Amino acid sequence: MSTHPLVELAQRLVPAHVVDGTLDSSDGRLDALRREGLREFVRMGIPTTRHEEWKYTNLFPFIGLDYTYVPVRWSEGAPTADARTTMTEVASALGRHISIRIVDGVVEADLKHVPVGVEVLELTSEIVESNQDVARTLGSGAPIGSHPFAALNTALLESGILIRLRSGVKCELPIHVSVETTANASTLIAPRMLIIAEEGAEADIIHSSHTSGDATVLDATVVEASVAPSAHIRYYKIADDSDASRSISSVTADVHRDATFTSHALSIGGRFVRNDLAIRLCEPSSQGFLYGVSLLSHNEYTDNHTVVDHMVPHCHSEELYKGIYDGSSTGVFNGKIYVRPQAQKTTAYQSNHTLLLSSKAQVQAKPQLEIWADDVKCSHGATMGQVDEEAIFYFRSRGIDEATAKALLTYAFVSEVAEKISLAGLRELVMRRIARRLSAESILA
Amino acid sequence: MTPLLQITNLHASIEDREILKGIDLSVNAGEVHAIMGPNGSGKSTLASVLAGREDYTVTEGSVLFNGKELMELSPEERSREGLFLAFQYPVEIPGVSTANFVKTAVNESRKHRGQEPLEPAAFLSLMRERMALVEMDPSFLQRSLNEGFSGGEKKRNEIFQMAMLDPVLAVLDETDSGLDIDALRIVASGVNALRRADNATIVITHYQRLLDHIVPDFVHVLWNGRIVKSGDKSLALELEQRGYDWLKQESAVEA
């Protein structure tokens, strides 16, 4: 069997000294990780739809393109390239914030307003070597051995973004990391982010991706978060891409005693989005909240694979995903909850609701609860439906046209999960997109 | 004077079953018409056909509303032209607040008339004023439309919406059903307060008691898809005493 072009590309991109692991001084933790990433990527190769975890995720149409890799690099000074994407809309929805842009691979961080105790650093070999916490966390969450694209990202890991929140620091300003790519030729990017929240720290981190241009952008993102006791991280992953993007991401979080990790997966644009999110509740009284909104139309595809791992007793998780599928779009939801034998007194709730706006739209939903403890409260629920015709007629009989009625009903459908978005501007952005998608912007007046 | 509403030989069916079998009715501005009739006679069907429910097929006849052929207009256009249907069974809409719903509806018809949307403050005070007409508590504005409302609250909400939209012709479908006597009085006084020389009301009911409060100029009896008898308000009293059977016999003889 011939080697897949993407595997070949990865092999070409990883330098020989990394591959061979020659024992010179440069062979540190980062190189070892890269070597492992490459090895695993080569071993797993490209998953096909025969693979259970990739059953509905058909990579075939784009995975064999001739990609050029655009690495992440930190700039001296500000090149301020204007990617002309939807980024500005997200940025303005956030109001005052800390901005870190990765524009066609070049990192521009505006760190003037970063409060004391909030560190935004380039993730380099030196940083890994000289910071034990970084060395310990990097690569400890990402599913390098099971997720081919997390392995690919790791193989290519030379530079990335480290956000470290020092003990007790509550970052008032949201931190926005935007990945903006304008491609004229098929482009591979592999952004990497490491979030370390020390004890009692708190922050909102918004991670959005934006593409423009006609050529395909394959985005293999990996985010790892470590949330120390009593820390609270709210992480928003916004896919606001164009038709050109193919986004495959892995986000993991380890949550410790009395800490919370809240994730919002907001897919409001993009041809192809595959999000893998895994939250490990590793100390008692830790909590995970997983929320998602997928607003799809045309032939868009969004696939949310989530895992919540209750490893210890007395943890709580809550999951609520809502999908609105129009056109001939497809939404996939796969939600796993593991409750380990020792994880007594677990409470874990999952629900996934779908609103189909067109008869050609499709949904695949699969809850998977694996519970080995007996003193637990777990539930899951899924619904799927169309907009209620009776309701539409009621609206119309009051002078409200069908598009507006649908938009209002869709709003109503989404509001339960949108209300969980604590940043008002972002919540409004989601609602605005719904209105725009359903050609009913008049309701925003 | 051209009538506000002119229904001529209206036939309508659902799933190939004819429900309305030739209705003729004309309603002038300033009038209140009552349509009575036993269950299943086609009263709600008539209301639905007027409002434009798409489940029904109009097979024959015409309906002129303010000189326009109603059947050529979409349900929303009918509403914007000033037709209002108070539903027999108002729909519960979780997640859409009463205020937002009413605001959207009112602004749509203002837009239709070339008016600017109302300022939020003006809108709120208008809503409060119109809610008072049907003694509805302003707290309902923030609640999801009709969700968990009692039967009476839903009907009052219908009349509140009517008051907000200020229709030229209101069709009230069994607005009295499920109301206790106090609620009935409240709803009726709301409707009466909205009566003017330039609008009209069609009250669908199968009990006389609502008509003690909303006094009709004309009473029509619908039976088996046809208006089998018309008269003044004394007809309603007669029906109350004698029931519908004598009419069924009469019309059976005619048929």
Ligand SMILES: Nc1ncnc2c1ncn2[C@@H]1O[C@H](COP(=O)(O)OP(=O)(O)O)[C@@H](O)[C@H]1O
């Ligand atoms: N959606 C429908 N499908 C089939 N039959 C219907 C439907 N709606 C009404 N009908 C029938 O039409 C007739 C008239 O019903 P309706 O107009 O509701 O009467 P009323 O309001 O006078 O009680 C009844 O026989 C009823 O069963």
Ligand SMILES: [Mg+2]
């Ligand atoms: Mg009826």
